[in-house]
Amino acid sequence: MLRLRNERSGLRGTTRDESLPAAADEGDRSERAGAASRWLRSNKVQIFLFTIGILLVWQFVNEALRVPSYLLPTPSAIARALYSGVVDGLFIKSAFITLLEAITGFLIAACAGIVLGTAIAQFAIVERLVYPYIVGLQSLPKVAIAPLVIVWFGYGFSSKIVVSATIAFFPVLVNVIVGLKSADADQLDLMRSLNASRWQKLRLVQFPAALPFIFAGLDVAAIFSVLGAIVAEFVGSQAGLGNLLLTFNSNLDISSVFACLILLGLMGTSLHFAIQLLRRRMVFWSREDEVRKL
Amino acid sequence: MSTVLKADRSVAESPAEIRITDLSMRYRTVSGDSVFALDRVSLAIQPREFVCVVGTSGCGKTTLLRIIAGLVRHTAGRVHLRDREISGPSADVGIVFQGPVLLPWKTVLENVMIPVVVLGLDRDAHRRRAMELLDLVGLSGFEDKYPKELSGGMQQRASIARALVHQPSLLLMDEPFGALDAMTRETMNLELQRIVKDAAITVLFITHSIQEAVFLGDRIVVMTPRPGRIAESMTIDLPRPRELDAMSAPEFGSYVRAVRRLLNARGMTH
Numbered sequence: 001m002l003r004l005r006n007e008r009s010g011l012r013g014t015t016r017d018e019s020l021p022a023a024a025d026e027g028d029r030s031e032r033a034g035a036a037s038r039w040l041r042s043n044k045v046q047i048f049l050f051t052i053g054i055l056l057v058w059q060f061v062n063e064a065l066r067v068p069s070y071l072l073p074t075p076s077a078i079a080r081a082l083y084s085g086v087v088d089g090l091f092i093k094s095a096f097i098t099l100l101e102a103i104t105g106f107l108i109a110a111c112a113g114i115v116l117g118t119a120i121a122q123f124a125i126v127e128r129l130v131y132p133y134i135v136g137l138q139s140l141p142k143v144a145i146a147p148l149v150i151v152w153f154g155y156g157f158s159s160k161i162v163v164s165a166t167i168a169f170f171p172v173l174v175n176v177i178v179g180l181k182s183a184d185a186d187q188l189d190l191m192r193s194l195n196a197s198r199w200q201k202l203r204l205v206q207f208p209a210a211l212p213f214i215f216a217g218l219d220v221a222a223i224f225s226v227l228g229a230i231v232a233e234f235v236g237s238q239a240g241l242g243n244l245l246l247t248f249n250s251n252l253d254i255s256s257v258f259a260c261l262i263l264l265g266l267m268g269t270s271l272h273f274a275i276q277l278l279r280r281r282m283v284f285w286s287r288e289d290e291v292r293k294l
Numbered sequence: 295m296s297t298v299l300k301a302d303r304s305v306a307e308s309p310a311e312i313r314i315t316d317l318s319m320r321y322r323t324v325s326g327d328s329v330f331a332l333d334r335v336s337l338a339i340q341p342r343e344f345v346c347v348v349g350t351s352g353c354g355k356t357t358l359l360r361i362i363a364g365l366v367r368h369t370a371g372r373v374h375l376r377d378r379e380i381s382g383p384s385a386d387v388g389i390v391f392q393g394p395v396l397l398p399w400k401t402v403l404e405n406v407m408i409p410v411v412v413l414g415l416d417r418d419a420h421r422r423r424a425m426e427l428l429d430l431v432g433l434s435g436f437e438d439k440y441p442k443e444l445s446g447g448m449q450q451r452a453s454i455a456r457a458l459v460h461q462p463s464l465l466l467m468d469e470p471f472g473a474l475d476a477m478t479r480e481t482m483n484l485e486l487q488r489i490v491k492d493a494a495i496t497v498l499f500i501t502h503s504i505q506e507a508v509f510l511g512d513r514i515v516v517m518t519p520r521p522g523r524i525a526e527s528m529t530i531d532l533p534r535p536r537e538l539d540a541m542s543a544p545e546f547g548s549y550v551r552a553v554r555r556l557l558n559a560r561g562m563t564h
Contacts, residue, residue, distance in 0.1 A: 187395055189391070193363050193364070193365060193383045193389050194383065194408070194409050194412040194413060195382065195383045195384075195413075196412045200412050204397070204408065211399075284399075285398040285399045
Protein backbone atom coordinates (compact mmCIF):
# COMPACT_ATOMS: atom_id res chain seq x y z
CA MET A 1 0.00 0.00 0.00
CA LEU A 2 2.68 2.41 1.05
CA ARG A 3 4.79 1.74 -2.01
CA LEU A 4 1.78 2.17 -4.24
CA ARG A 5 1.11 5.55 -2.72
CA ASN A 6 4.69 6.66 -3.15
CA GLU A 7 4.66 5.68 -6.78
CA ARG A 8 1.50 7.61 -7.30
CA SER A 9 2.86 10.70 -5.66
CA GLY A 10 6.06 10.38 -7.70
CA LEU A 11 3.98 10.23 -10.85
CA ARG A 12 2.03 13.26 -9.79
CA GLY A 13 5.24 15.18 -9.08
CA THR A 14 6.36 14.75 -12.66
CA THR A 15 3.06 15.45 -14.38
CA ARG A 16 2.41 18.56 -12.31
CA ASP A 17 -1.34 18.76 -12.50
CA GLU A 18 -1.82 19.46 -8.82
CA SER A 19 -4.70 21.77 -9.59
CA LEU A 20 -6.83 18.84 -10.74
CA PRO A 21 -9.10 17.69 -7.92
CA ALA A 22 -8.69 14.04 -8.93
CA ALA A 23 -4.94 14.33 -8.56
CA ALA A 24 -5.29 16.13 -5.23
CA ASP A 25 -7.25 13.14 -3.90
CA GLU A 26 -4.24 10.94 -4.41
CA GLY A 27 -1.74 12.94 -2.35
CA ASP A 28 0.82 11.01 -0.37
CA ARG A 29 0.52 10.31 3.32
CA SER A 30 2.35 13.30 4.76
CA GLU A 31 0.71 15.71 2.35
CA ARG A 32 -2.67 14.31 3.24
CA ALA A 33 -1.90 14.54 6.96
CA GLY A 34 -0.88 18.19 6.51
CA ALA A 35 -4.06 18.98 4.65
CA ALA A 36 -6.10 17.05 7.20
CA SER A 37 -4.62 18.94 10.14
CA ARG A 38 -5.33 22.26 8.41
CA TRP A 39 -8.87 21.09 7.84
CA LEU A 40 -9.13 19.90 11.44
CA ARG A 41 -7.96 23.25 12.75
CA SER A 42 -10.63 25.11 10.87
CA ASN A 43 -13.11 22.39 11.82
CA LYS A 44 -12.31 22.85 15.50
CA VAL A 45 -13.07 26.52 15.12
CA GLN A 46 -16.35 25.68 13.44
CA ILE A 47 -17.35 23.23 16.19
CA PHE A 48 -16.50 25.77 18.86
CA LEU A 49 -18.63 28.47 17.21
CA PHE A 50 -21.47 26.01 16.64
CA THR A 51 -21.41 25.00 20.34
CA ILE A 52 -21.50 28.63 21.46
CA GLY A 53 -24.50 29.11 19.17
CA ILE A 54 -26.36 26.13 20.63
CA LEU A 55 -25.71 27.29 24.20
CA LEU A 56 -26.98 30.78 23.38
CA VAL A 57 -30.13 29.41 21.75
CA TRP A 58 -30.63 27.05 24.71
CA GLN A 59 -30.24 29.89 27.21
CA PHE A 60 -32.56 32.21 25.24
CA VAL A 61 -35.32 29.64 24.55
CA ASN A 62 -35.17 28.33 28.11
CA GLU A 63 -35.65 31.84 29.54
CA ALA A 64 -38.26 32.85 26.98
CA LEU A 65 -40.42 29.74 27.59
CA ARG A 66 -39.76 29.79 31.36
CA VAL A 67 -38.77 26.12 31.46
CA PRO A 68 -38.55 25.13 35.16
CA SER A 69 -34.98 24.47 36.28
CA TYR A 70 -35.91 21.04 37.74
CA LEU A 71 -36.65 19.92 34.15
CA LEU A 72 -33.98 21.67 32.17
CA PRO A 73 -31.67 24.28 33.69
CA THR A 74 -30.11 27.01 31.59
CA PRO A 75 -26.45 26.70 30.56
CA SER A 76 -25.58 29.57 32.87
CA ALA A 77 -27.20 27.78 35.86
CA ILE A 78 -25.22 24.62 35.01
CA ALA A 79 -22.02 26.65 34.81
CA ARG A 80 -22.75 28.21 38.22
CA ALA A 81 -23.43 24.78 39.75
CA LEU A 82 -20.24 23.39 38.24
CA TYR A 83 -18.20 26.35 39.50
CA SER A 84 -19.52 26.24 43.07
CA GLY A 85 -19.16 22.42 43.24
CA VAL A 86 -15.58 22.63 42.05
CA VAL A 87 -14.73 25.52 44.35
CA ASP A 88 -16.05 23.88 47.53
CA GLY A 89 -14.09 20.72 46.68
CA LEU A 90 -17.02 18.27 46.59
CA PHE A 91 -16.81 17.66 42.84
CA ILE A 92 -13.05 17.28 42.86
CA LYS A 93 -13.15 14.78 45.73
CA SER A 94 -15.98 12.76 44.16
CA ALA A 95 -14.43 12.84 40.69
CA PHE A 96 -11.11 11.71 42.13
CA ILE A 97 -12.77 8.74 43.86
CA THR A 98 -14.60 7.68 40.69
CA LEU A 99 -11.49 8.18 38.56
CA LEU A 100 -9.42 6.08 40.95
CA GLU A 101 -12.03 3.30 40.85
CA ALA A 102 -12.17 3.44 37.06
CA ILE A 103 -8.40 3.50 36.53
CA THR A 104 -7.81 0.64 38.98
CA GLY A 105 -10.56 -1.37 37.29
CA PHE A 106 -9.11 -0.51 33.89
CA LEU A 107 -5.59 -1.61 34.84
CA ILE A 108 -6.85 -4.91 36.22
CA ALA A 109 -8.96 -5.44 33.09
CA ALA A 110 -6.01 -4.58 30.83
CA CYS A 111 -3.61 -6.98 32.55
CA ALA A 112 -6.15 -9.80 32.86
CA GLY A 113 -7.31 -9.32 29.26
CA ILE A 114 -3.79 -9.39 27.86
CA VAL A 115 -2.72 -12.42 29.91
CA LEU A 116 -5.85 -14.50 29.32
CA GLY A 117 -6.12 -13.40 25.68
CA THR A 118 -2.53 -14.46 25.07
CA ALA A 119 -3.16 -17.82 26.75
CA ILE A 120 -6.25 -18.39 24.59
CA ALA A 121 -4.47 -17.42 21.38
CA GLN A 122 -1.39 -19.53 22.20
CA PHE A 123 -2.82 -22.72 23.66
CA ALA A 124 -5.59 -24.59 21.89
CA ILE A 125 -6.56 -26.36 25.12
CA VAL A 126 -7.16 -23.07 26.93
CA GLU A 127 -9.18 -21.83 23.99
CA ARG A 128 -11.35 -24.99 23.95
CA LEU A 129 -12.03 -24.90 27.69
CA VAL A 130 -12.37 -21.19 28.38
CA TYR A 131 -13.80 -19.76 25.16
CA PRO A 132 -17.39 -21.00 25.65
CA TYR A 133 -17.52 -19.21 29.01
CA ILE A 134 -16.13 -16.08 27.45
CA VAL A 135 -18.75 -16.11 24.70
CA GLY A 136 -21.45 -16.73 27.31
CA LEU A 137 -20.28 -13.92 29.58
CA GLN A 138 -19.79 -11.66 26.59
CA SER A 139 -23.49 -11.90 25.73
CA LEU A 140 -24.51 -11.26 29.35
CA PRO A 141 -25.20 -7.58 30.17
CA LYS A 142 -22.37 -7.10 32.68
CA VAL A 143 -24.24 -4.29 34.40
CA ALA A 144 -26.65 -6.94 35.71
CA ILE A 145 -23.98 -8.39 37.99
CA ALA A 146 -23.47 -5.08 39.83
CA PRO A 147 -26.03 -5.80 42.65
CA LEU A 148 -24.43 -9.20 43.24
CA VAL A 149 -20.96 -7.66 43.39
CA ILE A 150 -22.20 -5.15 45.99
CA VAL A 151 -23.45 -8.06 48.11
CA TRP A 152 -20.10 -9.82 47.80
CA PHE A 153 -17.73 -6.87 48.10
CA GLY A 154 -19.70 -4.30 50.10
CA TYR A 155 -20.39 -0.60 49.59
CA GLY A 156 -16.76 0.45 49.48
CA PHE A 157 -14.02 0.84 46.91
CA SER A 158 -13.53 -2.83 46.01
CA SER A 159 -17.00 -3.50 44.60
CA LYS A 160 -16.62 -0.53 42.21
CA ILE A 161 -13.28 -1.83 41.01
CA VAL A 162 -14.69 -5.30 40.43
CA VAL A 163 -17.63 -4.07 38.33
CA SER A 164 -15.41 -1.65 36.45
CA ALA A 165 -12.81 -4.33 35.70
CA THR A 166 -15.43 -6.89 34.65
CA ILE A 167 -17.00 -4.55 32.12
CA ALA A 168 -13.66 -3.26 30.77
CA PHE A 169 -12.16 -6.76 30.50
CA PHE A 170 -14.00 -8.06 27.45
CA PRO A 171 -13.03 -5.48 24.83
CA VAL A 172 -9.37 -6.00 25.80
CA LEU A 173 -9.65 -9.78 25.73
CA VAL A 174 -11.35 -9.96 22.32
CA ASN A 175 -8.88 -7.54 20.75
CA VAL A 176 -5.87 -9.37 22.17
CA ILE A 177 -7.09 -12.66 20.68
CA VAL A 178 -7.89 -11.17 17.29
CA GLY A 179 -4.66 -9.16 17.30
CA LEU A 180 -2.41 -12.12 18.10
CA LYS A 181 -4.10 -14.19 15.40
CA SER A 182 -3.72 -11.40 12.86
CA ALA A 183 0.07 -11.81 12.71
CA ASP A 184 1.38 -12.00 9.15
CA ALA A 185 1.76 -15.59 7.88
CA ASP A 186 5.01 -14.75 6.05
CA GLN A 187 6.54 -13.23 9.19
CA LEU A 188 5.62 -16.37 11.09
CA ASP A 189 7.15 -18.49 8.29
CA LEU A 190 10.35 -16.48 8.70
CA MET A 191 10.31 -17.28 12.42
CA ARG A 192 9.58 -20.93 11.72
CA SER A 193 12.42 -21.15 9.18
CA LEU A 194 14.75 -20.15 12.04
CA ASN A 195 13.26 -22.71 14.45
CA ALA A 196 11.97 -19.91 16.67
CA SER A 197 10.43 -20.97 19.97
CA ARG A 198 6.81 -20.18 20.80
CA TRP A 199 7.99 -17.42 23.11
CA GLN A 200 10.25 -15.90 20.42
CA LYS A 201 7.41 -15.90 17.90
CA LEU A 202 5.14 -14.24 20.43
CA ARG A 203 7.67 -11.64 21.51
CA LEU A 204 9.12 -10.76 18.11
CA VAL A 205 6.10 -11.06 15.81
CA GLN A 206 2.70 -11.80 17.31
CA PHE A 207 2.64 -9.36 20.20
CA PRO A 208 3.90 -6.33 18.23
CA ALA A 209 1.44 -7.22 15.46
CA ALA A 210 -1.36 -7.33 18.04
CA LEU A 211 -0.51 -3.96 19.60
CA PRO A 212 -2.69 -1.83 17.29
CA PHE A 213 -5.63 -4.12 18.11
CA ILE A 214 -4.82 -4.12 21.82
CA PHE A 215 -4.84 -0.34 21.87
CA ALA A 216 -8.21 -0.28 20.11
CA GLY A 217 -9.45 -2.58 22.90
CA LEU A 218 -7.86 -0.45 25.64
CA ASP A 219 -9.54 2.63 24.21
CA VAL A 220 -12.98 1.03 24.56
CA ALA A 221 -12.02 -0.42 27.95
CA ALA A 222 -11.08 3.02 29.32
CA ILE A 223 -14.59 4.33 28.61
CA PHE A 224 -16.18 1.12 29.90
CA SER A 225 -14.22 1.31 33.16
CA VAL A 226 -15.81 4.69 33.97
CA LEU A 227 -19.21 3.24 33.05
CA GLY A 228 -18.62 0.30 35.41
CA ALA A 229 -17.56 2.53 38.29
CA ILE A 230 -20.66 4.75 37.90
CA VAL A 231 -23.05 1.80 37.64
CA ALA A 232 -21.60 0.24 40.81
CA GLU A 233 -21.91 3.59 42.59
CA PHE A 234 -25.55 3.76 41.52
CA VAL A 235 -26.27 0.34 42.97
CA GLY A 236 -24.70 1.04 46.33
CA SER A 237 -22.01 3.46 47.47
CA GLN A 238 -21.01 6.13 49.94
CA ALA A 239 -18.93 8.36 47.64
CA GLY A 240 -18.03 9.17 44.07
CA LEU A 241 -19.61 11.05 41.17
CA GLY A 242 -22.29 8.37 40.65
CA ASN A 243 -23.28 8.65 44.29
CA LEU A 244 -23.34 12.44 44.04
CA LEU A 245 -25.38 12.26 40.84
CA LEU A 246 -28.10 10.18 42.55
CA THR A 247 -28.25 12.60 45.51
CA PHE A 248 -28.61 15.64 43.26
CA ASN A 249 -31.21 13.84 41.17
CA SER A 250 -33.40 12.97 44.19
CA ASN A 251 -33.14 16.62 45.35
CA LEU A 252 -34.15 17.73 41.83
CA ASP A 253 -30.94 19.78 41.69
CA ILE A 254 -30.74 19.23 37.94
CA SER A 255 -28.11 21.93 37.37
CA SER A 256 -25.70 19.96 39.57
CA VAL A 257 -26.68 16.73 37.80
CA PHE A 258 -25.62 18.31 34.51
CA ALA A 259 -22.42 19.53 36.15
CA CYS A 260 -21.63 15.92 37.20
CA LEU A 261 -22.32 14.71 33.67
CA ILE A 262 -19.89 17.29 32.29
CA LEU A 263 -17.22 16.05 34.71
CA LEU A 264 -17.85 12.45 33.66
CA GLY A 265 -17.59 13.45 30.01
CA LEU A 266 -14.27 15.17 30.69
CA MET A 267 -13.06 12.09 32.54
CA GLY A 268 -13.87 9.77 29.64
CA THR A 269 -12.33 12.12 27.10
CA SER A 270 -9.11 12.49 29.10
CA LEU A 271 -8.75 8.72 29.43
CA HIS A 272 -9.33 8.35 25.68
CA PHE A 273 -6.64 10.90 24.86
CA ALA A 274 -4.22 9.37 27.37
CA ILE A 275 -4.60 6.01 25.58
CA GLN A 276 -4.18 7.66 22.18
CA LEU A 277 -1.00 9.37 23.35
CA LEU A 278 0.44 6.08 24.57
CA ARG A 279 -0.66 4.40 21.34
CA ARG A 280 1.13 6.90 19.15
CA ARG A 281 4.33 6.36 21.11
CA MET A 282 4.16 2.56 21.16
CA VAL A 283 2.59 1.75 17.80
CA PHE A 284 4.52 4.30 15.76
CA TRP A 285 4.61 2.05 12.67
CA SER A 286 0.87 1.79 12.15
CA ARG A 287 -1.93 4.26 11.81
CA GLU A 288 -5.14 4.04 13.79
CA ASP A 289 -7.35 3.84 10.71
CA GLU A 290 -5.58 0.62 9.70
CA VAL A 291 -7.27 -1.28 12.53
CA ARG A 292 -10.95 -2.01 12.56
CA LYS A 293 -12.39 -1.31 15.95
CA LEU A 294 -14.18 -4.28 17.44
CA MET B 295 17.85 -50.07 8.04
CA SER B 296 20.15 -51.30 5.30
CA THR B 297 18.64 -48.94 2.74
CA VAL B 298 19.21 -46.00 5.07
CA LEU B 299 22.86 -46.91 5.47
CA LYS B 300 23.26 -47.31 1.76
CA ALA B 301 21.71 -43.94 1.02
CA ASP B 302 23.89 -42.26 3.61
CA ARG B 303 26.99 -43.73 2.06
CA SER B 304 26.02 -42.54 -1.40
CA VAL B 305 25.63 -39.00 -0.04
CA ALA B 306 29.00 -39.17 1.66
CA GLU B 307 30.62 -40.11 -1.63
CA SER B 308 29.45 -36.96 -3.42
CA PRO B 309 29.66 -33.78 -1.34
CA ALA B 310 26.50 -32.16 -2.72
CA GLU B 311 25.02 -29.17 -0.91
CA ILE B 312 21.52 -30.48 -1.56
CA ARG B 313 20.64 -33.94 -2.78
CA ILE B 314 16.98 -34.56 -3.55
CA THR B 315 15.96 -38.13 -4.33
CA ASP B 316 12.53 -39.13 -5.69
CA LEU B 317 10.83 -36.32 -3.83
CA SER B 318 7.03 -36.35 -4.01
CA MET B 319 4.51 -34.07 -2.43
CA ARG B 320 0.84 -34.93 -2.52
CA TYR B 321 -1.94 -32.66 -1.35
CA ARG B 322 -5.44 -33.75 -0.61
CA THR B 323 -7.87 -31.17 -1.94
CA VAL B 324 -11.14 -30.17 -0.30
CA SER B 325 -13.08 -32.41 -2.67
CA GLY B 326 -10.98 -35.39 -1.55
CA ASP B 327 -8.85 -35.78 -4.68
CA SER B 328 -5.13 -36.03 -4.25
CA VAL B 329 -2.93 -33.74 -6.30
CA PHE B 330 0.78 -34.20 -6.89
CA ALA B 331 2.48 -30.85 -6.37
CA LEU B 332 5.78 -32.67 -6.90
CA ASP B 333 6.19 -36.06 -8.54
CA ARG B 334 9.45 -38.00 -8.07
CA VAL B 335 11.75 -35.00 -8.34
CA SER B 336 15.48 -35.68 -8.14
CA LEU B 337 18.09 -32.97 -8.10
CA ALA B 338 21.61 -32.44 -6.76
CA ILE B 339 23.14 -29.04 -6.24
CA GLN B 340 26.89 -28.66 -5.72
CA PRO B 341 28.41 -26.25 -3.19
CA ARG B 342 28.59 -22.66 -4.49
CA GLU B 343 26.44 -23.52 -7.47
CA PHE B 344 23.74 -21.01 -8.48
CA VAL B 345 20.71 -22.99 -9.63
CA CYS B 346 17.62 -21.31 -11.03
CA VAL B 347 14.31 -23.14 -11.07
CA VAL B 348 11.97 -21.89 -13.81
CA GLY B 349 8.41 -22.90 -14.40
CA THR B 350 4.90 -21.58 -14.72
CA SER B 351 2.67 -21.02 -11.71
CA GLY B 352 1.59 -24.27 -10.08
CA CYS B 353 4.57 -26.33 -11.21
CA GLY B 354 5.54 -26.94 -7.58
CA LYS B 355 8.66 -24.79 -7.52
CA THR B 356 7.63 -22.91 -4.39
CA THR B 357 6.64 -26.21 -2.76
CA LEU B 358 10.11 -27.54 -3.58
CA LEU B 359 11.69 -24.53 -1.89
CA ARG B 360 9.47 -24.80 1.17
CA ILE B 361 10.36 -28.48 1.57
CA ILE B 362 14.09 -27.72 1.41
CA ALA B 363 13.53 -24.89 3.90
CA GLY B 364 11.88 -27.40 6.24
CA LEU B 365 8.64 -25.42 6.30
CA VAL B 366 6.51 -28.24 4.85
CA ARG B 367 6.94 -31.98 5.12
CA HIS B 368 7.12 -33.99 1.90
CA THR B 369 5.08 -37.16 1.45
CA ALA B 370 7.75 -39.35 -0.17
CA GLY B 371 11.44 -39.32 -1.07
CA ARG B 372 14.39 -37.82 0.71
CA VAL B 373 16.13 -34.47 0.91
CA HIS B 374 19.67 -34.20 2.21
CA LEU B 375 21.33 -30.97 3.15
CA ARG B 376 25.02 -31.86 2.98
CA ASP B 377 25.15 -35.08 4.99
CA ARG B 378 21.97 -34.68 7.03
CA GLU B 379 18.48 -35.61 5.96
CA ILE B 380 16.24 -32.64 6.61
CA SER B 381 13.50 -33.02 9.18
CA GLY B 382 12.73 -29.35 9.78
CA PRO B 383 14.15 -25.85 9.40
CA SER B 384 17.92 -25.57 9.56
CA ALA B 385 20.23 -22.76 10.60
CA ASP B 386 22.37 -23.58 7.54
CA VAL B 387 19.67 -22.11 5.31
CA GLY B 388 18.84 -18.48 4.60
CA ILE B 389 15.57 -17.62 2.89
CA VAL B 390 14.52 -14.65 0.80
CA PHE B 391 10.76 -14.67 0.37
CA GLN B 392 8.64 -13.22 -2.45
CA GLY B 393 8.10 -10.09 -0.36
CA PRO B 394 10.69 -8.51 1.93
CA VAL B 395 8.84 -9.74 5.09
CA LEU B 396 10.47 -7.15 7.32
CA LEU B 397 9.05 -6.43 10.78
CA PRO B 398 7.71 -2.86 10.53
CA TRP B 399 8.35 -2.20 14.24
CA LYS B 400 12.08 -2.89 13.95
CA THR B 401 14.80 -0.85 12.28
CA VAL B 402 16.62 -2.18 9.23
CA LEU B 403 19.57 -3.29 11.37
CA GLU B 404 17.28 -4.95 13.93
CA ASN B 405 15.52 -6.75 11.10
CA VAL B 406 18.80 -8.00 9.68
CA MET B 407 19.72 -9.19 13.19
CA ILE B 408 16.53 -11.26 13.60
CA PRO B 409 18.19 -14.61 12.71
CA VAL B 410 21.02 -13.83 15.15
CA VAL B 411 18.53 -13.10 17.94
CA VAL B 412 16.34 -16.13 17.23
CA LEU B 413 19.27 -18.54 16.82
CA GLY B 414 20.92 -17.15 19.95
CA LEU B 415 24.23 -16.26 18.24
CA ASP B 416 26.79 -13.78 19.54
CA ARG B 417 25.14 -10.41 18.97
CA ASP B 418 28.18 -8.14 19.10
CA ALA B 419 30.16 -10.16 16.57
CA HIS B 420 27.17 -10.47 14.27
CA ARG B 421 26.25 -6.80 14.51
CA ARG B 422 29.53 -6.06 12.73
CA ARG B 423 28.67 -8.68 10.14
CA ALA B 424 25.17 -7.22 9.73
CA MET B 425 26.66 -3.79 9.07
CA GLU B 426 29.04 -5.28 6.50
CA LEU B 427 26.15 -7.04 4.81
CA LEU B 428 24.10 -3.86 4.74
CA ASP B 429 27.08 -2.23 3.09
CA LEU B 430 27.29 -5.14 0.64
CA VAL B 431 23.64 -4.77 -0.37
CA GLY B 432 24.05 -1.00 -0.67
CA LEU B 433 22.13 0.01 2.43
CA SER B 434 24.85 1.52 4.60
CA GLY B 435 23.48 4.63 6.25
CA PHE B 436 19.99 3.15 6.35
CA GLU B 437 20.52 0.82 9.32
CA ASP B 438 18.46 2.96 11.72
CA LYS B 439 15.59 3.58 9.29
CA TYR B 440 12.31 1.73 9.56
CA PRO B 441 11.18 -0.50 6.66
CA LYS B 442 8.40 1.85 5.55
CA GLU B 443 11.00 4.56 4.96
CA LEU B 444 12.63 2.33 2.31
CA SER B 445 11.55 1.63 -1.27
CA GLY B 446 10.46 -1.86 -2.29
CA GLY B 447 13.85 -2.65 -3.83
CA MET B 448 15.71 -1.44 -0.74
CA GLN B 449 13.45 -3.51 1.51
CA GLN B 450 14.20 -6.62 -0.53
CA ARG B 451 17.93 -5.90 -0.27
CA ALA B 452 17.57 -5.68 3.52
CA SER B 453 15.88 -9.08 3.45
CA ILE B 454 18.82 -10.50 1.47
CA ALA B 455 21.19 -9.17 4.14
CA ARG B 456 18.98 -10.80 6.78
CA ALA B 457 19.09 -14.13 4.94
CA LEU B 458 22.91 -14.06 4.96
CA VAL B 459 23.63 -12.73 8.46
CA HIS B 460 23.85 -16.11 10.21
CA GLN B 461 26.29 -17.39 7.58
CA PRO B 462 24.12 -20.10 6.03
CA SER B 463 25.69 -22.37 3.44
CA LEU B 464 22.54 -22.33 1.31
CA LEU B 465 20.44 -19.39 0.17
CA LEU B 466 16.88 -20.10 -0.93
CA MET B 467 15.20 -17.37 -2.96
CA ASP B 468 11.54 -17.59 -3.88
CA GLU B 469 10.85 -15.17 -6.76
CA PRO B 470 12.50 -12.44 -4.70
CA PHE B 471 12.29 -9.74 -7.37
CA GLY B 472 8.86 -10.60 -8.78
CA ALA B 473 7.22 -7.60 -7.12
CA LEU B 474 9.79 -5.09 -8.37
CA ASP B 475 9.61 -3.02 -11.54
CA ALA B 476 11.70 -4.14 -14.53
CA MET B 477 14.46 -1.55 -14.05
CA THR B 478 14.94 -2.23 -10.35
CA ARG B 479 14.82 -5.93 -11.08
CA GLU B 480 17.74 -5.72 -13.52
CA THR B 481 19.77 -3.74 -10.99
CA MET B 482 18.95 -6.28 -8.29
CA ASN B 483 20.04 -9.14 -10.58
CA LEU B 484 23.41 -7.48 -11.15
CA GLU B 485 23.86 -6.86 -7.44
CA LEU B 486 22.74 -10.33 -6.44
CA GLN B 487 25.44 -11.78 -8.69
CA ARG B 488 28.03 -9.68 -6.86
CA ILE B 489 26.61 -10.42 -3.38
CA VAL B 490 26.55 -14.16 -4.00
CA LYS B 491 30.13 -14.10 -5.28
CA ASP B 492 31.28 -12.27 -2.13
CA ALA B 493 29.29 -14.51 0.19
CA ALA B 494 30.56 -17.72 -1.47
CA ILE B 495 27.23 -19.46 -1.00
CA THR B 496 25.05 -22.02 -2.76
CA VAL B 497 21.85 -20.53 -4.20
CA LEU B 498 18.55 -22.04 -5.22
CA PHE B 499 16.69 -19.28 -7.02
CA ILE B 500 13.08 -19.64 -8.06
CA THR B 501 11.69 -17.44 -10.80
CA HIS B 502 9.20 -17.42 -13.62
CA SER B 503 11.34 -15.09 -15.70
CA ILE B 504 13.45 -17.01 -18.21
CA GLN B 505 15.78 -14.03 -18.79
CA GLU B 506 16.40 -13.68 -15.08
CA ALA B 507 17.17 -17.39 -14.78
CA VAL B 508 19.62 -17.39 -17.71
CA PHE B 509 21.27 -14.21 -16.47
CA LEU B 510 21.81 -15.47 -12.92
CA GLY B 511 22.14 -19.23 -13.10
CA ASP B 512 25.06 -21.59 -13.44
CA ARG B 513 22.35 -24.07 -14.19
CA ILE B 514 18.65 -23.88 -14.95
CA VAL B 515 16.17 -26.49 -13.83
CA VAL B 516 13.00 -26.35 -15.92
CA MET B 517 9.87 -27.57 -14.16
CA THR B 518 6.50 -28.43 -15.68
CA PRO B 519 3.20 -28.54 -13.82
CA ARG B 520 0.47 -31.10 -13.05
CA PRO B 521 2.20 -33.05 -11.70
CA GLY B 522 5.25 -30.95 -10.80
CA ARG B 523 8.26 -32.55 -12.49
CA ILE B 524 11.72 -31.56 -13.62
CA ALA B 525 11.68 -31.47 -17.44
CA GLU B 526 15.35 -30.73 -17.89
CA SER B 527 18.44 -29.39 -16.22
CA MET B 528 20.57 -27.13 -18.40
CA THR B 529 24.04 -25.71 -17.70
CA ILE B 530 24.43 -22.05 -18.64
CA ASP B 531 27.93 -21.63 -19.97
CA LEU B 532 28.23 -17.85 -20.04
CA PRO B 533 31.29 -16.05 -18.62
CA ARG B 534 31.06 -14.26 -15.26
CA PRO B 535 30.66 -11.57 -14.11
CA ARG B 536 27.72 -11.12 -16.46
CA GLU B 537 26.82 -7.57 -17.44
CA LEU B 538 23.37 -6.44 -18.56
CA ASP B 539 24.79 -6.20 -22.11
CA ALA B 540 25.20 -9.97 -22.02
CA MET B 541 21.44 -10.23 -22.35
CA SER B 542 21.63 -9.06 -25.96
CA ALA B 543 24.37 -11.56 -26.86
CA PRO B 544 23.34 -14.35 -29.26
CA GLU B 545 24.33 -17.14 -26.81
CA PHE B 546 22.06 -15.60 -24.19
CA GLY B 547 19.20 -15.53 -26.68
CA SER B 548 19.70 -19.16 -27.63
CA TYR B 549 19.59 -20.23 -23.95
CA VAL B 550 16.37 -18.26 -23.49
CA ARG B 551 14.86 -19.89 -26.59
CA ALA B 552 15.92 -23.35 -25.42
CA VAL B 553 14.27 -22.86 -22.01
CA ARG B 554 11.13 -21.44 -23.59
CA ARG B 555 10.95 -24.42 -25.97
CA LEU B 556 11.09 -26.77 -23.00
CA LEU B 557 8.32 -24.90 -21.25
CA ASN B 558 6.19 -24.77 -24.41
CA ALA B 559 6.81 -28.42 -25.21
CA ARG B 560 4.50 -29.29 -22.36
CA GLY B 561 1.68 -27.26 -23.85
CA MET B 562 2.43 -24.38 -21.54
CA THR B 563 2.86 -20.86 -22.81
CA HIS B 564 4.97 -18.44 -20.87
